[in-house]
Amino acid sequence: MAGSAVPDIVVGRLPLYLRALTQMAASGKEITSSQELGERLGISSAQIRKDLSQFGEFGKQGTGYNIAFLVDQLRRILKVEQAWDVALIGVGDLGRAIAHYGGFVDRGYRIVAVFDNDPAKIGGRIGSFTVQDAAHLVAEIRSHNIGVAMLAVPARDAQAVTDRLIEAGIRAILCYAPTSIIVPRSVHVQYIDPVLHLQRMTYYLG
């Protein structure tokens, strides 16, 4: 089961489930229901049951879900049982905040290399990282077999850096640059641009 037959919109909800369940577990809870999870997430319990059923049988009617078990299963399905190595490109204010953020490693991602093209930044320290020269990006990413990149460069540089990430073998890019980037079909891209989210909300405001 599973595999590419599962709609991407369903795949996109699994991390939300995992996040909420992990928080429940951290607070000492052992059992939950699709109702309770749904209330926390603003998603219907029917939707949650339907989504999870695409991957197997995780709960029994009437007894609810064992949280620890479901967390393990979701981590397996999302392939974050071990942490992925991640390269961060761009250490402006945002890149620096990303490098300092402590919330990645527990959830499946470990920044292992940090790059910038600014001579004033190259060689400097950010937390436990030494900023590397972006000129060596392809070789470094290849030699460490890094599969995931976070792109925190200005919009004008995003496509050129993307082309080099692809050359280096990167297969998933989280793009913080406020622009669309073009990648081959085999490479996954997700975008974070706060303004897109803000505009989606203010549309509804009078």
Added chain:
Amino acid sequence: MAGSAVPDIVVGRLPLYLRALTQMAASGKEITSSQELGERLGISSAQIRKDLSQFGEFGKQGTGYNIAFLVDQLRRILKVEQAWDVALIGVGDLGRAIAHYGGFVDRGYRIVAVFDNDPAKIGGRIGSFTVQDAAHLVAEIRSHNIGVAMLAVPARDAQAVTDRLIEAGIRAILCYAPTSIIVPRSVHVQYIDPVLHLQRMTYYLG
């Protein structure tokens, strides 16, 4: 036309169109087509035409879209012709990066107040802002009639701060805290959690 009858998924694509068209305009382009826009965004031209047709008639068959006109119309539809006042709560590494980010005001959002509850930060300067005591958040937001908030506090504080934002009359919250928050139906929430996006990609990786 328009109004609440337009599906939210369509509303969510309009900011993408606006962003791409604004970049085209900045590069001196005057006319585009749904094909060209679609290639840039990885969205089908049919989808783009259908989405835009929900709001009016913006292009003529065969002559394409006038970019400046379409930008104006999208800014009007998304209600970002003038900038919304925004409160930022939490000035850790991420909040600081948000406060310094220069890309909001041109796209419809102006941070006008910055809050934190850390005595070591209150009264300090971040760019052109003085960090205010979060204890005064409700009164300050009310007196300045601020409608939009960005929440960059730790997950454990997110719901308590959210409750006070709602008390203050905030109608749209961009939540950077990696947790779900509960709000009344009348309040809009969007989330930014990079791990959700990363997990949505690594699901597909071998």
